[in-house]
Amino acid sequence: MSALGNGRRVVGMRCRECATEYPVQATHVCEMCFGPLDVVYDYDAIRKRISHGSIAAGPPSMWRYRDLLPLEDGVPVVTLGEGFTPLVHAERLGAELGLNNLYLKNDSMNPTNSFKDRVVSVAVSWARAHGFETIGCASTGNLANAVAAYSARAGLEAFVFIPSDLEPAKIVSTSVFEPNLVAVRGNYDQVNRLCSQLVESFPWAFCNINVRPFYAEGSKTLDFETAEQLGWRLPDEIVIPIASGCQFVKHRRAVGEMVDLGLVEAGSKLPALTGAQALGCAPVYNAWRDGTDTVLPVKPDTIAKSIAIGSPSDGSYVIRIARETGGVVEAVTEEEIVDSIRLLARTEGIFTETAGGVTIGVLAKLARAGRWKGDEVVVAYVTGHGLKTADVIASAPATGRRFEIEPTLKSFKESVNI
Amino acid sequence: MATVRIPGPLRSLSQGEAAVEVEAGDLRGAIEQLESRFPGFRERVLDPSGNLRQFVNVYLNDEDIRFGGGLDAKLEPRDEVSIIPAVAGGRTAH
Numbered sequence: 001m002s003a004l005g006n007g008r009r010v011v012g013m014r015c016r017e018c019a020t021e022y023p024v025q026a027t028h029v030c031e032m033c034f035g036p037l038d039v040v041y042d043y044d045a046i047r048k049r050i051s052h053g054s055i056a057a058g059p060p061s062m063w064r065y066r067d068l069l070p071l072e073d074g075v076p077v078v079t080l081g082e083g084f085t086p087l088v089h090a091e092r093l094g095a096e097l098g099l100n101n102l103y104l105k106n107d108s109m110n111p112t113n114s115f116k117d118r119v120v121s122v123a124v125s126w127a128r129a130h131g132f133e134t135i136g137c138a139s140t141g142n143l144a145n146a147v148a149a150y151s152a153r154a155g156l157e158a159f160v161f162i163p164s165d166l167e168p169a170k171i172v173s174t175s176v177f178e179p180n181l182v183a184v185r186g187n188y189d190q191v192n193r194l195c196s197q198l199v200e201s202f203p204w205a206f207c208n209i210n211v212r213p214f215y216a217e218g219s220k221t222l223d224f225e226t227a228e229q230l231g232w233r234l235p236d237e238i239v240i241p242i243a244s245g246c247q248f249v250k251h252r253r254a255v256g257e258m259v260d261l262g263l264v265e266a267g268s269k270l271p272a273l274t275g276a277q278a279l280g281c282a283p284v285y286n287a288w289r290d291g292t293d294t295v296l297p298v299k300p301d302t303i304a305k306s307i308a309i310g311s312p313s314d315g316s317y318v319i320r321i322a323r324e325t326g327g328v329v330e331a332v333t334e335e336e337i338v339d340s341i342r343l344l345a346r347t348e349g350i351f352t353e354t355a356g357g358v359t360i361g362v363l364a365k366l367a368r369a370g371r372w373k374g375d376e377v378v379v380a381y382v383t384g385h386g387l388k389t390a391d392v393i394a395s396a397p398a399t400g401r402r403f404e405i406e407p408t409l410k411s412f413k414e415s416v417n418i
Numbered sequence: 419m420a421t422v423r424i425p426g427p428l429r430s431l432s433q434g435e436a437a438v439e440v441e442a443g444d445l446r447g448a449i450e451q452l453e454s455r456f457p458g459f460r461e462r463v464l465d466p467s468g469n470l471r472q473f474v475n476v477y478l479n480d481e482d483i484r485f486g487g488g489l490d491a492k493l494e495p496r497d498e499v500s501i502i503p504a505v506a507g508g509r510t511a512h
Contacts, residue, residue: 017473029503031427032462034473193477196502200426200436297482311475311482313504 010070013037028212037213039070060084062221070214077125078154080111087229092347097367101377112149113385114142123215124150127205136206138195140188140306141170148177161191189311219247220254236376237272241359243307245314252321274327276362278302284315288329304354332361351386420497431456446489473504
Protein backbone atom coordinates (compact mmCIF):
# COMPACT_ATOMS: atom_id res chain seq x y z
CA MET A 1 0.00 0.00 0.00
CA SER A 2 1.33 3.41 -0.99
CA ALA A 3 0.80 5.02 2.41
CA LEU A 4 3.02 2.46 4.15
CA GLY A 5 6.05 3.80 5.84
CA ASN A 6 4.93 7.38 6.33
CA GLY A 7 5.09 7.05 10.11
CA ARG A 8 1.37 6.77 10.69
CA ARG A 9 -0.14 3.81 12.47
CA VAL A 10 -3.21 3.71 10.20
CA VAL A 11 -2.13 3.15 6.63
CA GLY A 12 -5.47 2.75 4.92
CA MET A 13 -8.65 0.74 4.72
CA ARG A 14 -9.34 -2.64 3.21
CA CYS A 15 -12.47 -4.53 2.18
CA ARG A 16 -12.98 -7.54 4.44
CA GLU A 17 -14.38 -9.49 1.47
CA CYS A 18 -12.45 -8.66 -1.68
CA ALA A 19 -9.38 -6.95 -0.14
CA THR A 20 -9.68 -3.83 -2.29
CA GLU A 21 -7.72 -1.08 -0.57
CA TYR A 22 -8.79 2.50 0.05
CA PRO A 23 -7.17 5.59 1.54
CA VAL A 24 -8.40 6.64 4.99
CA GLN A 25 -11.79 8.29 4.51
CA ALA A 26 -15.29 8.41 5.98
CA THR A 27 -16.75 5.45 4.17
CA HIS A 28 -17.78 2.00 5.25
CA VAL A 29 -18.60 0.14 2.06
CA CYS A 30 -16.41 -1.31 -0.64
CA GLU A 31 -17.35 0.21 -3.98
CA MET A 32 -16.59 -3.05 -5.72
CA CYS A 33 -18.51 -5.61 -3.68
CA PHE A 34 -20.29 -3.61 -0.94
CA GLY A 35 -18.28 -5.54 1.68
CA PRO A 36 -17.37 -3.87 5.00
CA LEU A 37 -14.14 -1.88 5.24
CA ASP A 38 -11.65 -2.37 8.05
CA VAL A 39 -8.87 -0.08 9.23
CA VAL A 40 -5.39 -1.28 8.21
CA TYR A 41 -2.56 -0.68 10.68
CA ASP A 42 1.17 -0.64 10.24
CA TYR A 43 1.75 -3.47 12.72
CA ASP A 44 5.50 -3.46 12.21
CA ALA A 45 5.67 0.09 13.48
CA ILE A 46 3.23 -0.64 16.31
CA ARG A 47 5.18 -3.72 17.40
CA LYS A 48 8.27 -1.57 17.93
CA ARG A 49 6.57 0.82 20.33
CA ILE A 50 3.90 -1.12 22.19
CA SER A 51 4.65 -3.04 25.38
CA HIS A 52 3.09 -3.76 28.76
CA GLY A 53 5.13 -0.83 30.05
CA SER A 54 4.00 1.62 27.37
CA ILE A 55 0.39 0.64 28.05
CA ALA A 56 0.77 0.92 31.84
CA ALA A 57 2.24 4.40 31.38
CA GLY A 58 -0.91 5.51 29.56
CA PRO A 59 -4.05 7.01 31.09
CA PRO A 60 -6.44 4.91 33.23
CA SER A 61 -8.93 4.78 30.38
CA MET A 62 -9.24 2.86 27.13
CA TRP A 63 -6.88 5.40 25.55
CA ARG A 64 -3.96 3.53 27.13
CA TYR A 65 -4.34 1.25 24.07
CA ARG A 66 -4.13 4.15 21.66
CA ASP A 67 -1.41 2.42 19.62
CA LEU A 68 -4.13 -0.01 18.49
CA LEU A 69 -6.79 2.62 17.85
CA PRO A 70 -7.20 4.63 14.62
CA LEU A 71 -6.23 8.03 16.04
CA GLU A 72 -2.74 9.25 15.22
CA ASP A 73 -0.46 10.67 17.89
CA GLY A 74 -1.12 14.30 18.65
CA VAL A 75 -4.76 14.21 17.56
CA PRO A 76 -6.83 15.44 20.52
CA VAL A 77 -9.37 12.85 21.63
CA VAL A 78 -12.89 13.47 22.88
CA THR A 79 -12.97 11.65 26.18
CA LEU A 80 -15.11 11.36 29.28
CA GLY A 81 -12.81 8.79 30.87
CA GLU A 82 -14.34 5.78 29.12
CA GLY A 83 -13.06 2.28 29.56
CA PHE A 84 -10.82 0.62 32.12
CA THR A 85 -14.00 -0.59 33.75
CA PRO A 86 -13.86 -3.15 36.58
CA LEU A 87 -13.21 -6.82 35.86
CA VAL A 88 -15.03 -8.42 38.77
CA HIS A 89 -14.25 -11.94 40.00
CA ALA A 90 -17.82 -13.16 40.34
CA GLU A 91 -17.44 -15.64 43.18
CA ARG A 92 -21.08 -15.83 44.25
CA LEU A 93 -22.54 -16.05 40.76
CA GLY A 94 -19.73 -18.45 39.89
CA ALA A 95 -20.62 -20.66 42.86
CA GLU A 96 -24.21 -20.77 41.69
CA LEU A 97 -23.13 -21.77 38.19
CA GLY A 98 -20.24 -24.08 39.13
CA LEU A 99 -17.57 -21.73 37.78
CA ASN A 100 -14.54 -21.03 39.97
CA ASN A 101 -13.02 -18.46 37.65
CA LEU A 102 -15.95 -16.44 36.40
CA TYR A 103 -15.27 -12.77 35.70
CA LEU A 104 -17.64 -9.98 34.73
CA LYS A 105 -16.41 -7.06 32.69
CA ASN A 106 -18.70 -4.39 34.09
CA ASP A 107 -19.01 -1.95 31.21
CA SER A 108 -22.05 -0.34 32.77
CA MET A 109 -19.42 1.72 34.65
CA ASN A 110 -18.68 3.78 31.55
CA PRO A 111 -19.54 7.53 31.47
CA THR A 112 -22.97 7.04 29.87
CA ASN A 113 -23.31 3.60 31.43
CA SER A 114 -22.79 1.39 28.43
CA PHE A 115 -20.14 -0.16 26.25
CA LYS A 116 -20.99 2.36 23.51
CA ASP A 117 -18.79 5.03 25.09
CA ARG A 118 -15.76 3.14 23.83
CA VAL A 119 -16.76 3.19 20.20
CA VAL A 120 -18.24 6.68 20.30
CA SER A 121 -15.13 8.19 21.88
CA VAL A 122 -13.15 6.87 18.92
CA ALA A 123 -15.76 7.87 16.33
CA VAL A 124 -16.28 11.43 17.59
CA SER A 125 -12.54 11.95 18.02
CA TRP A 126 -11.92 10.73 14.48
CA ALA A 127 -14.78 12.79 13.03
CA ARG A 128 -13.70 16.01 14.75
CA ALA A 129 -10.11 15.50 13.65
CA HIS A 130 -11.31 15.05 10.07
CA GLY A 131 -13.37 18.23 9.98
CA PHE A 132 -16.88 16.95 10.63
CA GLU A 133 -19.16 19.38 12.47
CA THR A 134 -22.18 17.11 12.94
CA ILE A 135 -22.31 13.64 14.46
CA GLY A 136 -25.16 11.29 13.66
CA CYS A 137 -26.28 7.81 14.58
CA ALA A 138 -29.05 5.29 14.26
CA SER A 139 -29.53 3.87 17.69
CA THR A 140 -31.32 1.35 19.83
CA GLY A 141 -30.69 3.72 22.73
CA ASN A 142 -27.26 3.24 24.22
CA LEU A 143 -25.52 4.63 21.18
CA ALA A 144 -27.89 7.61 21.26
CA ASN A 145 -26.88 8.32 24.88
CA ALA A 146 -23.21 8.15 24.04
CA VAL A 147 -23.39 10.18 20.81
CA ALA A 148 -25.38 12.93 22.51
CA ALA A 149 -22.95 13.11 25.44
CA TYR A 150 -19.72 12.98 23.43
CA SER A 151 -21.02 15.49 20.87
CA ALA A 152 -21.82 17.85 23.74
CA ARG A 153 -18.34 17.27 25.16
CA ALA A 154 -16.79 17.99 21.75
CA GLY A 155 -19.01 21.01 21.03
CA LEU A 156 -20.37 19.38 17.90
CA GLU A 157 -23.93 19.24 16.58
CA ALA A 158 -25.66 15.86 16.96
CA PHE A 159 -28.50 14.22 15.08
CA VAL A 160 -29.68 11.13 16.91
CA PHE A 161 -32.19 8.81 15.22
CA ILE A 162 -34.08 6.37 17.43
CA PRO A 163 -37.12 4.12 17.13
CA SER A 164 -40.01 6.09 18.65
CA ASP A 165 -40.92 3.24 21.05
CA LEU A 166 -37.61 3.36 22.90
CA GLU A 167 -37.49 3.04 26.70
CA PRO A 168 -38.30 6.41 28.38
CA ALA A 169 -35.09 6.31 30.43
CA LYS A 170 -32.97 6.11 27.31
CA ILE A 171 -34.81 9.04 25.74
CA VAL A 172 -34.36 11.20 28.86
CA SER A 173 -30.68 10.37 29.20
CA THR A 174 -30.13 11.31 25.57
CA SER A 175 -32.26 14.45 25.33
CA VAL A 176 -30.62 16.00 28.39
CA PHE A 177 -27.54 16.62 26.22
CA GLU A 178 -29.76 18.56 23.78
CA PRO A 179 -29.00 16.80 20.53
CA ASN A 180 -31.45 16.92 17.63
CA LEU A 181 -33.45 13.86 18.63
CA VAL A 182 -35.35 12.28 15.74
CA ALA A 183 -37.89 9.66 16.85
CA VAL A 184 -38.70 7.48 13.85
CA ARG A 185 -41.94 5.52 13.71
CA GLY A 186 -40.30 2.22 12.87
CA ASN A 187 -37.94 -0.41 14.27
CA TYR A 188 -34.17 -0.12 14.47
CA ASP A 189 -33.60 -1.74 11.08
CA GLN A 190 -35.83 0.88 9.48
CA VAL A 191 -34.11 3.70 11.35
CA ASN A 192 -30.76 2.37 10.24
CA ARG A 193 -31.86 2.14 6.64
CA LEU A 194 -33.09 5.73 6.72
CA CYS A 195 -29.73 6.84 8.09
CA SER A 196 -27.79 4.93 5.46
CA GLN A 197 -29.74 6.95 2.87
CA LEU A 198 -29.27 10.25 4.76
CA VAL A 199 -25.53 9.74 4.92
CA GLU A 200 -25.40 10.18 1.15
CA SER A 201 -27.08 13.59 1.34
CA PHE A 202 -25.62 15.21 4.46
CA PRO A 203 -21.96 15.88 5.30
CA TRP A 204 -22.29 14.23 8.69
CA ALA A 205 -20.29 11.58 10.49
CA PHE A 206 -22.75 8.80 11.28
CA CYS A 207 -21.00 6.77 13.97
CA ASN A 208 -22.35 3.40 12.94
CA ILE A 209 -22.44 4.05 9.20
CA ASN A 210 -19.82 6.08 7.34
CA VAL A 211 -17.32 6.22 10.22
CA ARG A 212 -18.09 2.66 11.28
CA PRO A 213 -14.63 1.26 10.41
CA PHE A 214 -13.07 3.65 12.98
CA TYR A 215 -15.93 3.50 15.48
CA ALA A 216 -15.87 -0.29 15.59
CA GLU A 217 -12.18 -0.36 16.52
CA GLY A 218 -13.07 1.03 19.95
CA SER A 219 -14.65 -2.34 20.81
CA LYS A 220 -11.21 -3.94 20.92
CA THR A 221 -10.35 -2.12 24.13
CA LEU A 222 -12.75 -4.41 26.05
CA ASP A 223 -10.48 -7.35 25.26
CA PHE A 224 -7.23 -5.47 25.84
CA GLU A 225 -8.47 -4.45 29.29
CA THR A 226 -9.74 -7.90 30.12
CA ALA A 227 -6.37 -9.44 29.26
CA GLU A 228 -4.43 -6.76 31.13
CA GLN A 229 -6.68 -7.12 34.21
CA LEU A 230 -6.12 -10.89 34.13
CA GLY A 231 -2.37 -10.27 34.29
CA TRP A 232 -1.87 -10.21 30.53
CA ARG A 233 -3.43 -13.49 29.71
CA LEU A 234 -6.42 -14.45 27.64
CA PRO A 235 -9.49 -16.04 29.20
CA ASP A 236 -10.71 -19.44 28.02
CA GLU A 237 -14.06 -18.13 26.89
CA ILE A 238 -15.87 -14.80 26.53
CA VAL A 239 -19.66 -14.46 26.42
CA ILE A 240 -20.70 -11.50 24.31
CA PRO A 241 -24.12 -10.05 23.44
CA ILE A 242 -24.83 -9.94 19.71
CA ALA A 243 -26.72 -7.14 18.00
CA SER A 244 -25.17 -6.33 14.60
CA GLY A 245 -22.22 -8.61 15.40
CA CYS A 246 -19.86 -5.67 14.85
CA GLN A 247 -18.19 -5.83 18.28
CA PHE A 248 -17.92 -9.63 18.12
CA VAL A 249 -15.81 -9.33 14.97
CA LYS A 250 -13.59 -6.75 16.64
CA HIS A 251 -13.09 -8.97 19.70
CA ARG A 252 -11.66 -11.59 17.37
CA ARG A 253 -9.38 -8.96 15.89
CA ALA A 254 -8.27 -7.75 19.33
CA VAL A 255 -7.30 -11.17 20.69
CA GLY A 256 -5.40 -11.86 17.48
CA GLU A 257 -3.55 -8.56 17.79
CA MET A 258 -2.50 -9.33 21.36
CA VAL A 259 -1.04 -12.68 20.30
CA ASP A 260 0.63 -11.28 17.19
CA LEU A 261 2.15 -8.31 19.02
CA GLY A 262 3.40 -10.39 21.93
CA LEU A 263 1.18 -8.74 24.54
CA VAL A 264 0.17 -12.20 25.71
CA GLU A 265 2.33 -15.30 25.75
CA ALA A 266 3.31 -16.53 22.29
CA GLY A 267 1.13 -19.38 21.20
CA SER A 268 -1.68 -18.44 23.63
CA LYS A 269 -4.89 -20.21 22.73
CA LEU A 270 -7.50 -17.79 21.52
CA PRO A 271 -10.53 -17.57 23.78
CA ALA A 272 -13.70 -19.27 22.62
CA LEU A 273 -15.96 -16.40 21.56
CA THR A 274 -19.57 -17.15 22.40
CA GLY A 275 -22.54 -15.06 21.29
CA ALA A 276 -25.73 -14.31 23.20
CA GLN A 277 -29.08 -13.30 21.72
CA ALA A 278 -32.66 -12.92 22.90
CA LEU A 279 -34.96 -15.50 21.31
CA GLY A 280 -37.27 -12.60 20.42
CA CYS A 281 -34.59 -11.32 18.03
CA ALA A 282 -32.23 -14.19 17.25
CA PRO A 283 -31.27 -14.16 13.57
CA VAL A 284 -27.69 -15.21 14.31
CA TYR A 285 -28.72 -17.91 16.77
CA ASN A 286 -31.26 -19.23 14.25
CA ALA A 287 -28.55 -19.62 11.61
CA TRP A 288 -26.16 -21.22 14.12
CA ARG A 289 -28.85 -23.67 15.25
CA ASP A 290 -29.58 -24.54 11.62
CA GLY A 291 -25.90 -25.11 10.87
CA THR A 292 -25.67 -22.41 8.21
CA ASP A 293 -23.74 -19.16 7.75
CA THR A 294 -26.74 -17.62 6.01
CA VAL A 295 -28.34 -15.20 8.43
CA LEU A 296 -31.92 -14.42 7.51
CA PRO A 297 -33.56 -11.28 8.89
CA VAL A 298 -36.26 -11.38 11.56
CA LYS A 299 -38.69 -8.81 12.94
CA PRO A 300 -37.54 -8.07 16.49
CA ASP A 301 -39.90 -8.61 19.39
CA THR A 302 -37.98 -8.56 22.66
CA ILE A 303 -37.48 -6.49 25.80
CA ALA A 304 -33.75 -6.52 24.99
CA LYS A 305 -34.17 -3.54 22.68
CA SER A 306 -30.56 -2.41 22.80
CA ILE A 307 -29.54 -5.55 20.90
CA ALA A 308 -32.72 -6.00 18.84
CA ILE A 309 -31.26 -5.86 15.35
CA GLY A 310 -33.29 -8.07 13.04
CA SER A 311 -30.92 -7.74 10.12
CA PRO A 312 -27.42 -7.98 11.61
CA SER A 313 -24.71 -6.73 9.27
CA ASP A 314 -21.95 -8.92 10.69
CA GLY A 315 -24.06 -11.97 11.49
CA SER A 316 -22.29 -14.45 9.27
CA TYR A 317 -18.91 -13.32 10.60
CA VAL A 318 -20.14 -14.06 14.12
CA ILE A 319 -20.99 -17.61 13.13
CA ARG A 320 -17.66 -18.19 11.47
CA ILE A 321 -15.71 -16.72 14.40
CA ALA A 322 -17.69 -18.70 16.99
CA ARG A 323 -16.97 -21.86 15.03
CA GLU A 324 -13.29 -20.99 14.52
CA THR A 325 -12.63 -20.26 18.18
CA GLY A 326 -14.70 -23.10 19.64
CA GLY A 327 -17.49 -20.83 20.87
CA VAL A 328 -21.22 -21.21 20.40
CA VAL A 329 -24.23 -18.98 19.82
CA GLU A 330 -27.09 -19.40 22.28
CA ALA A 331 -30.34 -17.56 23.00
CA VAL A 332 -32.68 -17.07 25.96
CA THR A 333 -36.36 -16.31 26.53
CA GLU A 334 -37.79 -13.05 27.82
CA GLU A 335 -38.41 -14.69 31.19
CA GLU A 336 -34.82 -15.89 31.36
CA ILE A 337 -33.64 -12.33 30.62
CA VAL A 338 -35.53 -10.91 33.61
CA ASP A 339 -34.50 -13.82 35.84
CA SER A 340 -30.87 -13.30 34.86
CA ILE A 341 -30.95 -9.57 35.60
CA ARG A 342 -32.16 -10.54 39.07
CA LEU A 343 -29.64 -13.36 39.42
CA LEU A 344 -26.76 -11.00 38.67
CA ALA A 345 -28.11 -8.33 41.00
CA ARG A 346 -28.74 -10.80 43.83
CA THR A 347 -25.38 -12.53 43.63
CA GLU A 348 -22.96 -9.78 42.58
CA GLY A 349 -24.58 -6.42 43.31
CA ILE A 350 -24.53 -5.45 39.65
CA PHE A 351 -27.70 -4.10 38.04
CA THR A 352 -27.60 -4.62 34.29
CA GLU A 353 -29.99 -3.75 31.50
CA THR A 354 -31.88 -6.31 29.43
CA ALA A 355 -28.93 -6.90 27.09
CA GLY A 356 -26.86 -7.84 30.13
CA GLY A 357 -29.70 -10.14 31.13
CA VAL A 358 -29.30 -11.84 27.77
CA THR A 359 -25.56 -12.30 28.31
CA ILE A 360 -25.91 -13.60 31.87
CA GLY A 361 -28.86 -15.73 30.77
CA VAL A 362 -26.79 -17.43 28.09
CA LEU A 363 -23.87 -17.82 30.50
CA ALA A 364 -26.17 -19.51 33.03
CA LYS A 365 -27.86 -21.67 30.42
CA LEU A 366 -24.54 -22.94 29.08
CA ALA A 367 -23.12 -23.49 32.59
CA ARG A 368 -26.17 -25.47 33.69
CA ALA A 369 -25.99 -27.53 30.52
CA GLY A 370 -22.46 -28.58 31.54
CA ARG A 371 -20.43 -26.61 29.02
CA TRP A 372 -17.57 -26.03 31.48
CA LYS A 373 -15.75 -28.30 33.93
CA GLY A 374 -15.40 -25.54 36.54
CA ASP A 375 -11.88 -24.14 36.45
CA GLU A 376 -11.97 -22.44 33.06
CA VAL A 377 -11.53 -18.68 33.05
CA VAL A 378 -14.85 -17.45 31.67
CA VAL A 379 -15.59 -13.75 31.16
CA ALA A 380 -19.01 -12.24 30.47
CA TYR A 381 -19.27 -8.75 29.02
CA VAL A 382 -21.95 -6.82 30.93
CA THR A 383 -22.47 -3.98 28.51
CA GLY A 384 -25.10 -1.65 29.97
CA HIS A 385 -26.64 -0.39 33.22
CA GLY A 386 -29.95 -1.59 34.60
CA LEU A 387 -31.40 1.88 35.13
CA LYS A 388 -31.64 2.16 31.34
CA THR A 389 -34.34 -0.52 31.29
CA ALA A 390 -35.60 -0.26 34.86
CA ASP A 391 -39.21 -0.37 33.61
CA VAL A 392 -38.76 -4.04 32.72
CA ILE A 393 -38.04 -4.90 36.34
CA ALA A 394 -40.58 -2.40 37.66
CA SER A 395 -43.36 -4.00 35.63
CA ALA A 396 -42.40 -7.60 36.47
CA PRO A 397 -43.73 -9.31 39.62
CA ALA A 398 -41.76 -8.01 42.60
CA THR A 399 -39.13 -10.14 44.27
CA GLY A 400 -37.32 -9.50 47.53
CA ARG A 401 -38.99 -8.42 50.78
CA ARG A 402 -40.76 -5.09 51.06
CA PHE A 403 -42.58 -3.71 54.08
CA GLU A 404 -44.59 -0.57 54.63
CA ILE A 405 -44.83 0.40 58.28
CA GLU A 406 -45.73 3.21 60.69
CA PRO A 407 -42.71 5.15 62.03
CA THR A 408 -42.79 3.23 65.31
CA LEU A 409 -40.78 0.39 66.84
CA LYS A 410 -43.99 -1.49 67.43
CA SER A 411 -45.04 -1.36 63.82
CA PHE A 412 -41.60 -2.49 62.69
CA LYS A 413 -41.55 -5.45 65.06
CA GLU A 414 -45.09 -6.46 64.12
CA SER A 415 -44.52 -6.23 60.38
CA VAL A 416 -40.99 -7.46 59.95
CA ASN A 417 -40.66 -10.95 61.23
CA ILE A 418 -36.93 -11.15 61.94
CA MET B 419 -43.09 3.45 -13.83
CA ALA B 420 -41.39 2.33 -10.64
CA THR B 421 -38.51 4.26 -9.11
CA VAL B 422 -35.21 2.65 -8.17
CA ARG B 423 -33.02 4.47 -5.63
CA ILE B 424 -29.35 4.02 -6.45
CA PRO B 425 -26.82 3.91 -3.58
CA GLY B 426 -23.66 6.02 -3.63
CA PRO B 427 -21.27 3.23 -4.65
CA LEU B 428 -23.31 2.57 -7.84
CA ARG B 429 -23.79 6.16 -8.93
CA SER B 430 -20.60 6.15 -10.95
CA LEU B 431 -22.50 3.71 -13.19
CA SER B 432 -25.75 5.69 -13.21
CA GLN B 433 -23.98 8.91 -14.23
CA GLY B 434 -24.63 10.34 -10.79
CA GLU B 435 -28.38 9.67 -10.84
CA ALA B 436 -29.71 8.91 -7.34
CA ALA B 437 -33.11 7.75 -8.58
CA VAL B 438 -33.96 6.07 -11.87
CA GLU B 439 -37.37 5.24 -13.36
CA VAL B 440 -37.91 1.74 -14.71
CA GLU B 441 -40.74 -0.04 -16.51
CA ALA B 442 -40.57 -3.68 -15.50
CA GLY B 443 -42.88 -6.44 -14.29
CA ASP B 444 -40.67 -7.62 -11.45
CA LEU B 445 -37.45 -6.79 -9.62
CA ARG B 446 -35.33 -9.04 -11.80
CA GLY B 447 -36.68 -7.25 -14.87
CA ALA B 448 -35.86 -3.90 -13.27
CA ILE B 449 -32.25 -4.97 -12.73
CA GLU B 450 -32.00 -6.16 -16.37
CA GLN B 451 -33.34 -2.83 -17.54
CA LEU B 452 -30.76 -0.99 -15.42
CA GLU B 453 -28.06 -3.27 -16.87
CA SER B 454 -29.02 -2.32 -20.41
CA ARG B 455 -28.91 1.38 -19.54
CA PHE B 456 -25.84 1.17 -17.30
CA PRO B 457 -23.66 -1.72 -18.44
CA GLY B 458 -22.01 -3.45 -15.47
CA PHE B 459 -24.89 -2.72 -13.12
CA ARG B 460 -26.08 -6.32 -12.88
CA GLU B 461 -22.80 -7.80 -11.73
CA ARG B 462 -22.47 -5.22 -8.98
CA VAL B 463 -25.84 -6.23 -7.54
CA LEU B 464 -26.17 -9.91 -8.44
CA ASP B 465 -23.68 -12.75 -8.06
CA PRO B 466 -22.82 -14.99 -11.04
CA SER B 467 -25.70 -17.35 -10.25
CA GLY B 468 -28.20 -14.49 -10.33
CA ASN B 469 -28.76 -14.15 -6.59
CA LEU B 470 -28.51 -10.91 -4.70
CA ARG B 471 -24.93 -10.24 -3.65
CA GLN B 472 -24.04 -10.89 -0.04
CA PHE B 473 -23.77 -7.28 1.04
CA VAL B 474 -26.62 -5.78 -0.96
CA ASN B 475 -30.07 -5.25 0.52
CA VAL B 476 -33.09 -4.46 -1.63
CA TYR B 477 -36.26 -2.93 -0.25
CA LEU B 478 -39.58 -2.78 -2.09
CA ASN B 479 -41.69 0.01 -0.61
CA ASP B 480 -39.80 -0.14 2.68
CA GLU B 481 -39.98 -3.93 3.05
CA ASP B 482 -36.84 -6.06 2.82
CA ILE B 483 -37.51 -8.30 -0.20
CA ARG B 484 -36.29 -11.28 1.83
CA PHE B 485 -39.56 -10.99 3.77
CA GLY B 486 -41.49 -11.11 0.47
CA GLY B 487 -41.00 -12.51 -2.99
CA GLY B 488 -37.27 -11.87 -3.30
CA LEU B 489 -36.14 -10.85 -6.77
CA ASP B 490 -39.33 -12.31 -8.25
CA ALA B 491 -41.45 -9.73 -6.41
CA LYS B 492 -43.86 -8.02 -8.80
CA LEU B 493 -43.46 -4.33 -9.48
CA GLU B 494 -46.44 -1.98 -9.68
CA PRO B 495 -46.40 1.55 -11.07
CA ARG B 496 -45.28 4.02 -8.39
CA ASP B 497 -43.47 1.30 -6.42
CA GLU B 498 -40.21 2.43 -4.89
CA VAL B 499 -37.20 0.14 -4.87
CA SER B 500 -34.16 0.97 -2.71
CA ILE B 501 -30.79 -0.69 -3.12
CA ILE B 502 -28.85 -0.22 0.10
CA PRO B 503 -25.44 -1.48 1.23
CA ALA B 504 -25.95 -4.08 3.92
CA VAL B 505 -23.07 -3.07 6.17
CA ALA B 506 -25.28 -0.86 8.24
CA GLY B 507 -28.41 -2.84 8.56
CA GLY B 508 -27.39 -5.91 6.92
CA ARG B 509 -27.70 -8.94 4.88
CA THR B 510 -25.06 -11.56 5.44
CA ALA B 511 -24.67 -14.90 3.83
CA HIS B 512 -21.92 -17.06 2.56
